Structure formats: structure tokens, C-alpha cells
Amino acid sequence: MDERCDVVIVGSRLAGATAAAHLARAGRRVVVLDRSHFPSNQLSTHLLFPSGVHELQRMGALDGILASDPVKSPWLSLQIEDSELNERWRPSGPIDYCMCVPRTIQDIELVRAARAAGAEVRERHRFLGVVWRGGRASGVRYAGPDGEERTIHAELVVGADGRRSSVAAAVGSFRPYRSSRNGRGLVFRYGQDPLVGTRAGETIYQFWEGDSLGFLFPSAPRGKALMLFMGAAEEASLAKSDPEGYWADKMARHPRMAARAEGMTDLTPLASTGATSAYFRASSGPGWALLGDAGHFKDPVIGQGQRDAMWSGRVLAETTAPLLADPAELDRALRQWEQRRDRECLPSYHFGNIETRVEPVAPVFAELVRRSPSHPTPDLGDLFGRARSMPQVLSLTRMTAGLLGAMARPHTERPEGLSFEHTVRDLKVHLGVRRELLSRRFRSHVLVSGSEHPYAEPPTFRAAAPVARKPSPTPKRTAAPEEVPA
Structure with a gap:
């Protein structure tokens, strides 16, 4: 049984539902397949900073989530050693507060918003494989609740099915081209x-x-x-x-x-x-794209994954909606979207890698917290709120001032771990991050020493297993990367 739509999306949580809502509002016929039945839980930090709440508003899910009466949190308190810093969050559009929303509440509202925008979301539907035509992804095979295998053809196939993405495996892009071990659970x-x-x-x-x-x-x-x-x-x-x-x-x-x-x-x-390793996968190709955790994951210590999933879904929709009828232009736009995603996410990827080191807070940062008076003006909180990037907030001038201030304190009051060796190491990390951002390399395999923590041996991920299916002519994928738990 075959059918046709403009875009088929596998996965209807943050990234998939957001892309579906924006594509549907642009007049595209969108079908979303998800193996879950909502509401369902998902392991997550559950926190959305103002820019993430703003994405909920843009895709139409915020009113439904506000109906659950979440606490709106306009304040941040950083407590490090003997210091406490209190700030307000910098607004993102009209939103000046954070929200922590359990996924059982949040994800059902995302699905409802996608449906309200005109997307068709099918629960309890399992992805079986990608349909190929002329070297392009041109649809997917799936099984409904009755177990019957069906095919849906589309101009664009989107995998938004998480870290153990079966779509990533099916398009031969499951093995990350760069990754970093997490130190924290x-x-x-x-x-x-x-x-x-x-x-x-x-x-x-x-x-x-x-x-x-x-x-x-x-x-x-x-x-x-x-x-x-x-x-x-x-x-x-x-x-x-x-x-x-x-x-x-x-x-x-x-x-x-x-x-x-x-x-x-x-x-x-x-x-x-205890398994939250960060990575980038190649996330675009002829007729396909990988959204959210399917394409990129950063350490949850900085709580940025949910916002970036929705941001990437919205930007993908805005980039591709006008071009679905032109395969060459669509593929060019997909690659441009991936490049834009990488530029957006690389600073926080490195910030998460730095924060996942199991050691006391960087002495220079501890000094900056001590020297920053509590006031309602946003400042260091921009690291988490994403109003400014890590290099913008932790400028070299500011870090130098923090170092000199820490060194000037009496020995009994100096931040724990302050030493010449640690200071030089941290400075090299921040310089390496800046060099990478300035180089604007695409799908770079060059690791930033001190930020990325390579495996002693390359991991071998395994994608989520699809349901049993009939033999298929779909091209075999390459040896799959080590399992990352969902």
C-alpha cells in the first residue's frame, strides 16, 4: 500500500514535531511516524531556557504547556565555593523565563501543536527502512499497529528518532565523524x-x-x-x-x-x-536529513539539547519548505542547513565537553562569579541562555582579568585547583575553540584538545532495532557505530 506526501518525518518529539509544525504551516503535506504512544516518558534534563521556551511559542505548543501550570523561573543562582551569583535571564523575544517540564507533559503538547498546524502524526508506527530512487531517499517503509508493511513516498525524508537513530543507520550515517566521551552522568x-x-x-x-x-x-x-x-x-x-x-x-x-x-x-x-557521549553525525544527503539527537548530541551538563532540537527543526523547515519540488536546490539547501546547525551548536558542544570534566570548577570561572555582583542584568547566565556564545561571554580579556584577580587573592582564599599548569591548559582549550569557530570547517575531524575526550578505542554504536520485516533491496549501511542508550 503506497501513499505520497511532501515530507515524511520519523520521530515526533522535540525536533520532529517542531519541523512538522513549521512545514505544515508553510503549506506542505507532512506525515510523522513515531513508535511511541503519547504521552510517554523520555530521559532528559527537562529544562528549557528562554530561547527554548521561545521555540515552543513559535511552533505553537507553549499555550498547551502553560495550561499544565509550570513554574516560570526568571532567576538564576550560581553557587560556587563561597560565592553566589544571582541574575535574571536575558529575554528571547517576549520570553524572559525558564521552564522545567516533564516529557510526559511536554511531548504530548508538541504532538498536538504539530497536528493543529496540519501535520499528520501517526503513533505506534515503526520505521522499517528508507526507500531509494536514483540514489536519493524518496520515502520510507513502515509498519502500523496492525503490523502491515506500507510505503510512503516523499520529497524529503527526515530522521528525528534520537541517538539510536534507525534512519541514520539506514542512510549510512550512523557512525559519528567526531565524538567526545562524557565524564559525568x-x-x-x-x-x-x-x-x-x-x-x-x-x-x-x-x-x-x-x-x-x-x-x-x-x-x-x-x-x-x-x-x-x-x-x-x-x-x-x-x-x-x-x-x-x-x-x-x-x-x-x-x-x-x-x-x-x-x-x-x-x-x-x-x-x-552514565552514557551521554557527545557527537556530530553527517546530517544531510540526497533527499534526507537528521534532526535533533539523530544528528548531533552534546553533553546534558549544560542543558542545551532540547532548545537546539527545536531550533534545528524550525530552521530546517524554513530552509527546505520552498524547495521541495527541486531536488538539486533541496540538496544544496540541506547542506547549508547542516552547516548553519554546526555553527550554531559548536560553541555549546565545546562548553558541554569542558563542563563534563570531573574536576572542580575552573578557578578563573570561580573568580568571575566571585567578582560579578548580583544584579538583575543578564551576564554569565548567557552561557546557558544562549543569548551569547561561550567565547563572547568568556572573552580572553575577561578571563585574563579573572586569572589576575584569582592570583591576587591570599593563598588561603584562592580557588581550588588554581595553578599555572591548569591555567595554561584551560587557556589552550579556549583558544582551540576560537580557532575552530574562525576556521568554519565543515564536518571537521580535527579534535580540540582539552575539550573533546576521545575514546581509548573507537566505539561501536548500534541503532534501535526495527521490527521484523521482509527482505529488502535497500542498500546495506556501513559497519555500525557502539550503542548509546536512549
Whole structure:
């Protein structure tokens, strides 16, 4: 049974639903296939900075999410060593607040918004393979809830099916061309927040204690809060073997977070993962594109994945919607879109790689936090809010001033880890990032030493297994890369 549409998208979460909504509003017929039935959960940091909330508004999902009564968080509190920095977020368009929304709430609203825009979203539909014609992706084979195999033809095939992307495997692009090991894992749970309605109950917190990171985000529905620890990746297995023992140990190590979380009730079970390696895959080709985590993933320590998934979906739609009838122009636009995505995401990719090192906060950054007075003007928070890139916020002039300030402090008050060797290392990393951004290389295999942490041996990912299917003439993909858990 064959059918035809303009664009077929595999995956209807952040990236897929956003692309579908914008393409449908542009007058294109869009079919989205997803193996899940919504609402369904997804391992995620769940946090959206103002630019991410703005993307929700642009694609039409914000009103539905606001109906769940999430806490709007206009404040950031960075607490490092003996310093605390409080800032407001820089607005993105009309949005000047963060939101932490569980995926069971968020993703169903994304699907509803895509449908309201005119896209057809089919749940419980499994991708089986790409259909090829003349060397171009020209559709997909899939199985519906009844198990019957069908084919849908399209001008553009989009894989938005996550890190273990079957579409990436089917187009021969599953193995990343560059990647970086994560040093940190994440362990989190939700609780009922006794401070809801107060200033503290509307603040995004980040706590540094030695080499351990803690976060607390007011959440949805109102009254909930997310508590998150990011220590060494190996801690994820400890959290699974002894959840409450692990949690008690972490709270003892994080007295400031423990004080903020005091009185939390209705604690949910712990969720955790120790596998969050960052990567770039080749994400465009003749008639196909990879969106969101299917094409690029960065360490969740900086909480940027959700925003970038929606941003890349919107930009893909805006770039390709007028060109679907012209294969040559479409392919050229897809490559331009991928280049633009890389330029947008490279600074935060490196920022995440730097932050995933399991060591105390960089002494120069700790000094910058100490020297920055708390005020309502956005500044260091732009690192996370993406109003400015890492090189723009942490300028070389500013980092030098921070270094001199740290060195001028009495020895007993200097930031932990301050040494000539560490300072030179960190400076080299930031210079390497700047060189890469200025070079504007495309699909570069050149690693930035100190940012990217290569594997001792190349990993071998495995894509998510499709349902059993009949033999197919679809071209075989290359040896697949090591599994990255979803």
C-alpha cells in the first residue's frame, strides 16, 4: 500500500514535531511516524531556557504547556565555593523565563501543536527502512499497529528518532565523524517543593561542591521541583544499586542544595544514565536529513539539547519548505542547513565537553562569579541562555582579568585547583575553540584538545532495532557505530 506526501518525518518529539509544525504551516503535506504512544516518558534534563521556551511559542505548543501550570523561573543562582551569583535571564523575544517540564507533559503538547498546524502524526508506527530512487531517499517503509508493511513516498525524508537513530543507520550515517566521551552522568528525581510561590521557588539553582554538580529546577505542574546531580559517570550505577543511600551521600556532600531541598516530599524514584557521549553525525544527503539527537548530541551538563532540537527543526523547515519540488536546490539547501546547525551548536558542544570534566570548577570561572555582583542584568547566565556564545561571554580579556584577580587573592582564599599548569591548559582549550569557530570547517575531524575526550578505542554504536520485516533491496549501511542508550 503506497501513499505520497511532501515530507515524511520519523520521530515526533522535540525536533520532529517542531519541523512538522513549521512545514505544515508553510503549506506542505507532512506525515510523522513515531513508535511511541503519547504521552510517554523520555530521559532528559527537562529544562528549557528562554530561547527554548521561545521555540515552543513559535511552533505553537507553549499555550498547551502553560495550561499544565509550570513554574516560570526568571532567576538564576550560581553557587560556587563561597560565592553566589544571582541574575535574571536575558529575554528571547517576549520570553524572559525558564521552564522545567516533564516529557510526559511536554511531548504530548508538541504532538498536538504539530497536528493543529496540519501535520499528520501517526503513533505506534515503526520505521522499517528508507526507500531509494536514483540514489536519493524518496520515502520510507513502515509498519502500523496492525503490523502491515506500507510505503510512503516523499520529497524529503527526515530522521528525528534520537541517538539510536534507525534512519541514520539506514542512510549510512550512523557512525559519528567526531565524538567526545562524557565524564559525568546524571541522576535525578522530582519532589513536592515547599517553597513554591516564593523567590527561591522561582529560581534555577546550580551548586558546585568540589568536582560534583547539583541542580534544582522548579517544575510543572506548579509545586513540583526537579533535583539533579551530575558527578562522575560511574555514579549512575551506584544510584541504581542503592538509590536512597546514594541520594543521602550526595545531599551530605551538597549542604547548600540540601538546605534548598529541605522539606521536599513525594519524592519520585531515581532516574539515571552514565552514557551521554557527545557527537556530530553527517546530517544531510540526497533527499534526507537528521534532526535533533539523530544528528548531533552534546553533553546534558549544560542543558542545551532540547532548545537546539527545536531550533534545528524550525530552521530546517524554513530552509527546505520552498524547495521541495527541486531536488538539486533541496540538496544544496540541506547542506547549508547542516552547516548553519554546526555553527550554531559548536560553541555549546565545546562548553558541554569542558563542563563534563570531573574536576572542580575552573578557578578563573570561580573568580568571575566571585567578582560579578548580583544584579538583575543578564551576564554569565548567557552561557546557558544562549543569548551569547561561550567565547563572547568568556572573552580572553575577561578571563585574563579573572586569572589576575584569582592570583591576587591570599593563598588561603584562592580557588581550588588554581595553578599555572591548569591555567595554561584551560587557556589552550579556549583558544582551540576560537580557532575552530574562525576556521568554519565543515564536518571537521580535527579534535580540540582539552575539550573533546576521545575514546581509548573507537566505539561501536548500534541503532534501535526495527521490527521484523521482509527482505529488502535497500542498500546495506556501513559497519555500525557502539550503542548509546536512549
